[in-house]
Amino acid sequence: MRQTLALGAALAVLAGICGAGAQTANVDWTGYTGDITGSRYKPLDQINASNFSKLEVAWRFKTDNIGNRPEYKLEGTPLEVGGVVYATAGSRRAVIALDAATGELLWVHGEKEGARGAAAPRQLSGRGPAYWSDGKEARILYVTPGYRLVALDARTGQRIPSFGTNGAVDLKADTDQTIKPDLTSGEIGWQSAPTVVGDKVLVGSAFREGFTPTTADNNKGSARAYDVRTGRKIWEFHPIPRKGEFGYDTWLNGSAERTGNTGVWTEMTADPEAGLVYLPVESPTSDFYGGTRPGNNLYGNSLVAVDIETGKVKWFYQFIHHEIWDYDMSSPPLLMDITVGGKPIKAVAEPSKMGMLYVFDRITGKPVWPIVEKKVAKGDVPGEWYAPTQPIPTKPAPYARTGVSENELIDFTPELHQKAMALVKDYKIGPIYTPPVVSKPGGPYATLSLGAASGGTNWPGGSFNPQNHTVYTYACNSCLLAMGLVPPPSGMSDLPYVIGQAGQPVVMINAAGADQGADAPLVRRPIPAAGGGGRRLSVDGLPLIKPPYGTISAINLDTGMIEWQVAHGETPDYVRNHAALKGKPLARTGQTGFSIGTLLTKDLVIAGDAEVTTTPEHPRGAMLRAYDQKSGKEVGSVLMPAGQSGSPMTYMVNGKQYIIVAVSGGNYSGEYICYTLPNG
Amino acid sequence: MASMRRALLVIMLVATSAQAQTTFIWDGIYTEAQATRGSEDFAAHCARCHGADLGGTGEAPALSGPKFLSDFDGLSLGDLFDRIRTTMPQDNPGSLTRDQVADILAYLLKANALPAGTKELDRRSEYLKAIAFTAAR
Numbered sequence: 001m002r003q004t005l006a007l008g009a010a011l012a013v014l015a016g017i018c019g020a021g022a023q024t025a026n027v028d029w030t031g032y033t034g035d036i037t038g039s040r041y042k043p044l045d046q047i048n049a050s051n052f053s054k055l056e057v058a059w060r061f062k063t064d065n066i067g068n069r070p071e072y073k074l075e076g077t078p079l080e081v082g083g084v085v086y087a088t089a090g091s092r093r094a095v096i097a098l099d100a101a102t103g104e105l106l107w108v109h110g111e112k113e114g115a116r117g118a119a120a121p122r123q124l125s126g127r128g129p130a131y132w133s134d135g136k137e138a139r140i141l142y143v144t145p146g147y148r149l150v151a152l153d154a155r156t157g158q159r160i161p162s163f164g165t166n167g168a169v170d171l172k173a174d175t176d177q178t179i180k181p182d183l184t185s186g187e188i189g190w191q192s193a194p195t196v197v198g199d200k201v202l203v204g205s206a207f208r209e210g211f212t213p214t215t216a217d218n219n220k221g222s223a224r225a226y227d228v229r230t231g232r233k234i235w236e237f238h239p240i241p242r243k244g245e246f247g248y249d250t251w252l253n254g255s256a257e258r259t260g261n262t263g264v265w266t267e268m269t270a271d272p273e274a275g276l277v278y279l280p281v282e283s284p285t286s287d288f289y290g291g292t293r294p295g296n297n298l299y300g301n302s303l304v305a306v307d308i309e310t311g312k313v314k315w316f317y318q319f320i321h322h323e324i325w326d327y328d329m330s331s332p333p334l335l336m337d338i339t340v341g342g343k344p345i346k347a348v349a350e351p352s353k354m355g356m357l358y359v360f361d362r363i364t365g366k367p368v369w370p371i372v373e374k375k376v377a378k379g380d381v382p383g384e385w386y387a388p389t390q391p392i393p394t395k396p397a398p399y400a401r402t403g404v405s406e407n408e409l410i411d412f413t414p415e416l417h418q419k420a421m422a423l424v425k426d427y428k429i430g431p432i433y434t435p436p437v438v439s440k441p442g443g444p445y446a447t448l449s450l451g452a453a454s455g456g457t458n459w460p461g462g463s464f465n466p467q468n469h470t471v472y473t474y475a476c477n478s479c480l481l482a483m484g485l486v487p488p489p490s491g492m493s494d495l496p497y498v499i500g501q502a503g504q505p506v507v508m509i510n511a512a513g514a515d516q517g518a519d520a521p522l523v524r525r526p527i528p529a530a531g532g533g534g535r536r537l538s539v540d541g542l543p544l545i546k547p548p549y550g551t552i553s554a555i556n557l558d559t560g561m562i563e564w565q566v567a568h569g570e571t572p573d574y575v576r577n578h579a580a581l582k583g584k585p586l587a588r589t590g591q592t593g594f595s596i597g598t599l600l601t602k603d604l605v606i607a608g609d610a611e612v613t614t615t616p617e618h619p620r621g622a623m624l625r626a627y628d629q630k631s632g633k634e635v636g637s638v639l640m641p642a643g644q645s646g647s648p649m650t651y652m653v654n655g656k657q658y659i660i661v662a663v664s665g666g667n668y669s670g671e672y673i674c675y676t677l678p679n680g
Numbered sequence: 681m682a683s684m685r686r687a688l689l690v691i692m693l694v695a696t697s698a699q700a701q702t703t704f705i706w707d708g709i710y711t712e713a714q715a716t717r718g719s720e721d722f723a724a725h726c727a728r729c730h731g732a733d734l735g736g737t738g739e740a741p742a743l744s745g746p747k748f749l750s751d752f753d754g755l756s757l758g759d760l761f762d763r764i765r766t767t768m769p770q771d772n773p774g775s776l777t778r779d780q781v782a783d784i785l786a787y788l789l790k791a792n793a794l795p796a797g798t799k800e801l802d803r804r805s806e807y808l809k810a811i812a813f814t815a816a817r
Contacts, residue, residue, distance in 0.1 A: 069773050070766070507728075507737045515771035536735055541746035573753055574746035577816060612751070620754035666751050667759050 027652040029080045032128045032193035033461070034649065038269045038332040040463035042650050045602040046657040051677055052604070052626040052636025058658060058676040059103025063125065064669050066090025066108065067518035073645060074662040074670030075459075075595065076128045077193075080651035085660065086140055086154070087672060088126045088193075092518040093145050095129050097157060100653045103674060107157030110518075111168075113146035117519025119185040120145035121208040124513035125670065127267070127459075127646070128193035130201060132228045139163075139228065141201050145517050147171045147189045149203055149226060164231030171203060171224075176236050179219055188219045190265065191513075192459075195277075197270040197308060200225045200234060202277060204264035210287030210326060211453075211499040211509035212492065218260025218285045223268065225277070225311060235311030239264065239281045239299045246313065247298030252385070255293040261285040262300050266459055267332035271346070274363055276314060278348060279304045280329030287326035287453070288436045288483055289497040291383035296321040301329060303350055303358075305365060315365030319350075319358060321387035324435055325483070326453040327353045331461035333362075338469045338557040340368055349557060351462040351473045353455035354432060355400030356393050357555055369395035369560055379435030381485055383496055390433050395560035399553040400456050400475035401545075403431035404448045410539050410546045412581055419539045424448065427482065439484030439502040446484030446501065448537070450545065454479035460597030460647045463605075464557075465629060471555045472605045472629070474568060474596040478545040480537050542578055547571075547589035552598060552605060554632060564632035568596065570613040570623060597647025599659070603629050608644025608661055624648070624661060624675070638675065642668030703810060705757055706817045708797025710786035715796060718787030721780050725769050734791050744791045749815040758809030761785055765805065778803040 033040050047055065064070040067090035078087035084106065085098040094110030117123070122145060129142035131154065138154035149171055151163035159167025171190075172183045179186035188205055195202040205221045225234040239262040241247040248256055262284045270277045284293055284300045299313075301320040306313055320327055334349040348362035359368040373389040401408055409420040426443035428434065436447050455476050462473030486500035492508065500506040537544045548567035555562050569591030576586060593610035600606070609622040622643040626636045646662025656676055664670040703709060723732065729740035736742035741751075752760050765781045767773045776784070782803045790796060802808055 072767065507731075507739070509737070509739060512739070520771060536742075536745075538745070572747070573750035573815060577750070578746065614754050667755055667763050 025652065025655045026083070028082065029078075029649045029651045030131055031079065031195060032077055032130070032267050033269070033332055036195055036197055036270045037335040038267070038461065038464070039334070039466060039600070040598060040647065040649075041465050041600040043467070043602045044650055044652055044657050046652070047601065047650070047659065047677060048603060049626065049628060049635035053638065054677060055638045055659070055675040056678050058101070058674040060674065061089070061096070061098060061103055061672045062669065063089040063671065066094045066096065066110065067092035069516070069518065070669035071124050071516075072664050072666075072669055073124055073513060074664040074672070075646045076125055076662050076672075077597070077647045077649050078660050078672060079129065079131050080649070080653070081131050081133075081138070081154075083653050084154070086129050086131060088128050088142055089670065089672070090125055090518070091123070091516060093124065093126050095140055095142055095152060095157065097154070100651065100658065101656070109152055109157040111144045111146070111148065111150065113144060113519050116146040116184045117144070117517055120147065120189045120517060120519070121187050121511050121514065122189040122191040122206050123515070123517030123520065124191075126191040126193070130194040130196045132196045132201065141194050141196065141228065143171065143190045143194060143203055145189060145519065149194070149201070149231070151228070151231065162230065169226060169231045174233055175222055175224075176238065177220055177222070186219060192265060192267050195268045195270060196228060197272055197277065199228050200308070201228045202268045202270070204266070204268060206263050206265035207261050208511040208514065209509045210261060210283065210285060212488065212506065213286045213495065213498070214492065215494045216260070216285045216292040217258045217494075220260050221263025221282065223264040223279050225308070237279060237304070237306055237311045239304070240284065241298065250296040250298040252294040255295065259284050259293045265328070266330055267461065269333045269335055270308060271335050271362060272308065274346065275308045276305045276362065277308050278333040278335070278362070279306060280331065280333060280350065282328040283320075283323040283326060286495055286498070288324055288499055289381065289384065289485060289495055290322055290324050291381070291385060292495065294385035296387060297323070301327065303329060303333060303348070303360070305362065317358070317360060317365055319352065319354070320390060322385060324384070325433070325449060327451070330455060330458045334462055334464045334471060335362060336464050336466060336469060336471075336557060338368075340558060347557060349462075349464070349471055351457040351471070353451050353453070353458060355398045355402045355451050355456040355475055357396050357399060357471060358393055359396070359557060359560070367393070369393060376433040377430060377435060379437065381436065381438055381497065384435070386435065396555050396562060399473065399555060399562055399565065400477050400551065401450045403434065404429040404450055404480075405431070408450065408545050410542055410544060412542070412546075412584065416539050416542065416580060420544055423537070423539065423544065436483035436485055438497070439486050439500060441502045446482035449481050449483055451476070451479060452481045452483060454481065454594045458594035460595060463598045463600050465600050468629070469556060469558045470563065470629070471557060472552060472598050472600060473555070474550065474552050474598055474607060476549070476592060476594045477551050477590065478543055478547075478549040478592045479594055480545055482537060540578070540580060542575060542580070543592060547587070549592040550590040550596065550610075552607060552627065552632070554629065566627065566632045566634075568607060568625070569593075569609045569611065570615060572611055573613050576615070595645055599648040599650060600629070601650060604635070605629055606648055606659065608640060608648065608663070610643040612643060612666065622663070640673065642666065642671070645670070702812055704812050704814055704817070705789060705794050706814070708795045709757075709799070709811060710789055710796055710801040711798065712796045714783050714786040714800045715790040718783035718785065721776070721784050722787050725776060726784065729770070734788070743788055746815070749792060752813045753815035755813045756809045757785070757811035757813050758805040758807070760813060761805045761808045
């Protein structure tokens with residue numbers, strides 16, 4: 001293996017010397033978002049509008065055997081450095097190293113974690129590894145399902161013995177809290193990719209879904225920086241302040257002591273020049289009921305800029321006071337330099353599940369355009385505490401639907417619209433931040449919300465082009481959630497309310513991938529009462545919400561204006577072929593989903609469909625699409641065997657540009673597919 | 681030339697007869713009794729995540745309705761059979777027998793308003809691969 005790699009390196013050097021375009025012969029993708037600013041941008045244009053549809057498969061890597069069972073939820077974005085692709089893969093969440101031009105497997109490193117892996121709240125392959133090099137040695141860092149930070153030699157895939165304890169740091173043990181009930185089964189983990197800034201590596205924390213938590217007093221979130229050479233902890237940030245720390249008094253009745261979650265589960269970004277790291281903090285326990293934690297709950301649902309050396313808070317902004325909608329902070333903060341009214345601003349822009357883009361001066365935290373506290377509706381859930389106002393940006397305008405009203409309901413035909421109107425009569429609907437309700441037989445069964453839990457923009461986040469100062473982001477425009485609260489059945493939870501529907505058994509919502517990782521034991525567990533016999537939020541099998549179901553938007557941050565917005569994704573077969581729509585001309589609807597990330601090259605926005613379709617134009621499959629950055633016009637597409645499940649990336653090796661995208665879902669197990677142009 | 685024509689004719693005949701033999705999920709390919717058995721297995725092994733009414737929950741998608749049918753449109757029934765057989769239930773894949781999987785599949789077909797017939801669904805995926813999964817009749 002080492003020989004192969006040495007040969008590859010020699011060839012790369014040779015190409016660098018001989019190649020005409022020596023400057024661009026090799027372009028690397030060094031972090032999850034391509035860099036540490038969140039951009040997902042590389043100014044490559046060998047693959048462009050004129051030839052995108054000619055892309056061919058350079059190689060593919062099926063991840064079935066990376067673990068003891070195949071995975072259907074491959075979410076990774078690989079890295080590429082020096083002709084080698086590094087990715088996390090499979091139900092084992094192993095790291096694989098592949099030859100970037102051929103896909104040949106160079107090494108694989110997995111950790112068997114036994115009971116600890118089986119109990120992990122966030123299993124399966126995760127979003128990716130991180131890369132570090134000082135020019136002499138190179139390391140790959142990743143977090144296992146069982147919550148260990150592992151450092152590997154990038155050449156061999158072997159643990160670095162001098163890092164932590166024999167190459168790993170136990171993130172459950174090396175923390176300022178005592179993980180309950182023990183290190184094996186204690187609920188905390190992480191599925192995102194670490195961020196490397198200089199000689200530091202940043203890691204966050206995640207938990208199960210907060211729909212039906214067993215306790216309000218869950219383990220607490222944290223974000224940490226480690227010395228990439230030694231594995232020594234440099235700082236730890238407490239998103240739930242400790243007694244004496246700023247923000248502690250925003251948890252009334254001392255509830256900071258008895259509340260958990262509030263992790264940093266998505267990717268972090270950093271500005272080394274400013275000496276700042278940007279932490280997007282999720283919501284506290286629980287996602288839809290906060291009566292156990294009265295107050296605004298800092299730093300829940302905040303963007304926190306901390307000192308890169310100390311972890312001390314430099315500034316913060318709370319997007320939602322006392323959150324009860326599971327909006328979290330889902331997206332890597334986008335660190336962009338913009339010019340507003342002739343004035344250059346070092347900005348940070350935060351896409352959100354709320355479908356709103358929040359823009360700040362990233363040095364001071366001052367909003368670039370005013371963000372106004374607006375009065376919001378108060379709910380009537382017994383014991384709940386309601387924030388009277390929530391911040392709403394005045395600019396840019398929302399880029400996805402933010403609430404549910406009659407105007408958002410299906411209207412292909414007057415009959416379908418009438419049926420939708422009849423259906424929503426049994427629910428509470430309203431603008432963004434309409435609170436959840438206690439579910440009652442006969443109604444209201446729930447508050448209907450767009451974007452809560454799913455987004456808007458979820459974990460894939462947005463992207464930006466530093467040249468034209470424009471954010472490009474996908475948003476689900478039809479992700480509907482019924483937020484009804486019911487008392488939990490005996491023994492399920494110490495919270496007075498969990499998500500459910502009156503008259504139906506409560507379904508324990510764990511987390512996608514739980515009990516599916518390679519460490520999960522193959523033993524039968526007792527089967528609880530079946531649930532989910534609830535009311536369907538559809539009209540004759542069609543979505544209750546009208547198209548576009550999902551969009552990509554271009555938002556210029558010099559002007560704050562949405563420049564274009566397109567429906568993303570082929571019209572689903574069950575919509576296009578629906579009997580009620582036969583013979584009706586139908587504009588492309590886009591697709592409902594929240595796992596789509598965008599890739600930017602010099603002039604293109606690239607993203608795949610989430611669902612497979614079969615149309616007169618193409619056989620069964622999902623399209624990987626390219627849009628013109630200026631106009632939003634689709635300029636090319638390629639047929640993939642399954643939907644995009646992990647965000648695409650690009651790189652150039654030996655003068656040849658490649659695009660890798662993770663696909664999986666339905667009948668198709670996880671696969672990384674690498675595309676390039678035909679030779680000659 | 682003559683032999684080539686004959687070969688062509690043979691190929692055409694084979695193609696025609698293959699076409700004539702194509703079975704669809706609409707052709708009454710399971711029995712009511714099998715679907716009833718399948719409903720019990722479904723309740724015991726699948727309903728926890730997919731919902732007692734196959735409507736899906738926060739953890740897993742719906743297994744009835746137009747979206748489910750269109751997700752598998754264009755594949756074979758064997759593809760769906762193998763997806764269940766090799767990966768379900770997700771916390772204990774491979775724990776169901778082929779007979780149980782066939783029964784559960786029969787129940788899914790019935791729940792999606794596909795007609796029952798007189799012959800039970802086969803337990804061999806190789807045979808089920810010959811049955812076309814088409815969302816529309």
